[in-house]
Amino acid sequence: MLRVIAEANYVPNGVARSMSHGKTSILGLVLPDITNPFFPGIARGVEDAAGSFGYRVILCNTDNDRDTEASYLRTLREQRVDGIILVGTSHFDEAEIRALVGDIPLVWCDRVPASGASCAVLTDHYQGARLAVGHLLELGHRDIAMIAGPPVSAALERQRAFLDVLHEAGMGVPEHRMVQGDFRYDSGWRAMNRILEDETVTAVFCANDMMAFGAINAIFQRGLRVPEQISVIGYDNILFAEWSRPALTTVAQPIYLLGVQAVELLMDAMEGTISPPVRRLLEPTLVIRNSTARVNA
Amino acid sequence: MLRVIAEANYVPNGVARSMSHGKTSILGLVLPDITNPFFPGIARGVEDAAGSFGYRVILCNTDNDRDTEASYLRTLREQRVDGIILVGTSHFDEAEIRALVGDIPLVWCDRVPASGASCAVLTDHYQGARLAVGHLLELGHRDIAMIAGPPVSAALERQRAFLDVLHEAGMGVPEHRMVQGDFRYDSGWRAMNRILEDETVTAVFCANDMMAFGAINAIFQRGLRVPEQISVIGYDNILFAEWSRPALTTVAQPIYLLGVQAVELLMDAMEGTISPPVRRLLEPTLVIRNSTARVNA
Numbered sequence: 001m002l003r004v005i006a007e008a009n010y011v012p013n014g015v016a017r018s019m020s021h022g023k024t025s026i027l028g029l030v031l032p033d034i035t036n037p038f039f040p041g042i043a044r045g046v047e048d049a050a051g052s053f054g055y056r057v058i059l060c061n062t063d064n065d066r067d068t069e070a071s072y073l074r075t076l077r078e079q080r081v082d083g084i085i086l087v088g089t090s091h092f093d094e095a096e097i098r099a100l101v102g103d104i105p106l107v108w109c110d111r112v113p114a115s116g117a118s119c120a121v122l123t124d125h126y127q128g129a130r131l132a133v134g135h136l137l138e139l140g141h142r143d144i145a146m147i148a149g150p151p152v153s154a155a156l157e158r159q160r161a162f163l164d165v166l167h168e169a170g171m172g173v174p175e176h177r178m179v180q181g182d183f184r185y186d187s188g189w190r191a192m193n194r195i196l197e198d199e200t201v202t203a204v205f206c207a208n209d210m211m212a213f214g215a216i217n218a219i220f221q222r223g224l225r226v227p228e229q230i231s232v233i234g235y236d237n238i239l240f241a242e243w244s245r246p247a248l249t250t251v252a253q254p255i256y257l258l259g260v261q262a263v264e265l266l267m268d269a270m271e272g273t274i275s276p277p278v279r280r281l282l283e284p285t286l287v288i289r290n291s292t293a294r295v296n297a
Numbered sequence: 298m299l300r301v302i303a304e305a306n307y308v309p310n311g312v313a314r315s316m317s318h319g320k321t322s323i324l325g326l327v328l329p330d331i332t333n334p335f336f337p338g339i340a341r342g343v344e345d346a347a348g349s350f351g352y353r354v355i356l357c358n359t360d361n362d363r364d365t366e367a368s369y370l371r372t373l374r375e376q377r378v379d380g381i382i383l384v385g386t387s388h389f390d391e392a393e394i395r396a397l398v399g400d401i402p403l404v405w406c407d408r409v410p411a412s413g414a415s416c417a418v419l420t421d422h423y424q425g426a427r428l429a430v431g432h433l434l435e436l437g438h439r440d441i442a443m444i445a446g447p448p449v450s451a452a453l454e455r456q457r458a459f460l461d462v463l464h465e466a467g468m469g470v471p472e473h474r475m476v477q478g479d480f481r482y483d484s485g486w487r488a489m490n491r492i493l494e495d496e497t498v499t500a501v502f503c504a505n506d507m508m509a510f511g512a513i514n515a516i517f518q519r520g521l522r523v524p525e526q527i528s529v530i531g532y533d534n535i536l537f538a539e540w541s542r543p544a545l546t547t548v549a550q551p552i553y554l555l556g557v558q559a560v561e562l563l564m565d566a567m568e569g570t571i572s573p574p575v576r577r578l579l580e581p582t583l584v585i586r587n588s589t590a591r592v593n594a
């Protein structure tokens with residue numbers, strides 16, 4: 001089952017197909033932090049799609065904390081939710097999750113667990129990062145740095161693509177040009193200040209938009225300009241990417257659709273019409289705006 | 298009961314004081330749209346505080362649609378939630394809400410219903426807007442326009458303060474200097490383009506930050522500069538206010554605390570230790586950054 005749903009207002013129809021006995025008609029949505037601008041779009045997709053199937057959604061913010069996540073998963077089991085969607089990073093693999101939630105159907109979103117017979121919906125992070133780095137190469141950049149993310153699959157895939165594309169182009173990456181951040185604005189700002197010590201760098205690929213905003217402000221605070229002197233490209237295409245000045249070139253994830261498809265996959269898992277593992281991979285797209293330009297433009 | 302809770306990680310203690318029989322230990326959180334950057338902070342405050350009391354939170358996005366709101370309120374009643382927090386605008390007054398949800402305890406957040414014996418937590422929007430306009434007057438601005446919000450109490454209070462402060466300073470407001478928006482970025486952009494037809498305007502008070510971002514981009518697209526030629530001040534202090542360039546001068550609402558205090562008030566209402574109506578008014582604060590400057594600077 002793969003329904004295509006327009007990324008628009010998706011009004012719950014109120015007709016519950018699972019209001020039958022023994023069901024709570026409630027799903028659990030576990031994510032790191034709803035105040036991180038990447039997650040509200042997913043939460044909307046989840047809630048809208050869940051509503052169309054007659055389900056309500058309990059929101060659980062874990063702050064990427066292991067104990068908080070475990071506590072929430074136990075509580076969702078006590079609440080007898082009918083299914084769980086686990087978004088972003090998780091401290092647990094499939095077996096550990098099962099110990100916490102029993103046989104409650106579960107779908108991973110934006111992440112694949114290291115092992116286990118799981119269902120997952122995510123964007124092709126490797127392909128998306130290839131698009132980003134390829135764009136910088138096409139603009140003539142050769143001295144490219146990366147602000148990488150934390151050690152989670154989504155970030156590691158982007159890092160792997162960065163290294164692969166540059167190696168394929170016959171270029172190595174000096175160690176000091178790969179600086180790790182934690183997906184937050186401040187870490188992007190700090191990482192960029194370290195990268196700026198190498199005055200030959202002309203472009204930076206940031207593993208998410210939040211760090212890209214931090215990097216751009218660090219560059220301007222040094223008296224340099226984006227994109228005239230340094231090109232910056234992000235990843236995610238959150239709301240402010242379009243509105244920031246310069247408007248941010250980035251790789252768009254179909255954020256809302258991730259949430260919608262996670263629910264659809266969960267419904268299939270709850271009905272037993274699919275046999276895990278099932279992986280659904282969504283396509284990223286390059287969005288060229290004003291934060292990247294030809295080298296020496 | 299007024300507990301002061303630090304705006305920080307507020308880990309649910311897992312000790313439910315209301316896991317007793319007959320309770321679902323679930324609250325309903327009804328808000329316009331979690332992808333609007335103003336609401337995730339409130340949702341975090343609500344979820345964190347609810348967790349500390351042993352409650353989970355069902356998230357309901359209404360898109361400010363009357364039918365969707367009614368549908369959600371009916372469903373929350375069917376789910377037998379123990380309490381409801383209604384954030385932002387609502388299409389219903391207290392009596393209509395009661396017809397939909399029965400006697401489920403309910404707290405309004407960020408808005409006061411037109412009538413009824415209700416409990417509400419909100420920021421003093423009138424006082425906050427006075428701070429904003431007073432700041433522009435102190436900088437020497439006399440030709441000040443306003444991009445107002447939609448006809449909801451939070452926006453109307455800000456508009457009333459704008460007019461009062463200017464009248465107290467002996468100044469009228471020509472009709473064309475008050476342009477209405479809908480709290481969204483695009484409406485701020487459009488409103489600013491209309492305001493720019495009056496070339497004497499030197500400062501603009503925007504009823505929220507999102508519209509201020511739209512206004513700033515409209516100003517730069519005309520080849521003018523913020524704050525050198527036109528000062529712009531927003532309202533809310535959402536995440537990107539600090540990171541945008543120029544960093545946005547704005548009025549900060551204690552967004553997270555609004556959510557926390559809404560839950561505390563709801564707990565009191567559920568225990569019957571308060572007699573509605575109870576109003577809790579939080580203080581706004583002026584945050585001066587780089588989007589405002591002295592006139593003719």
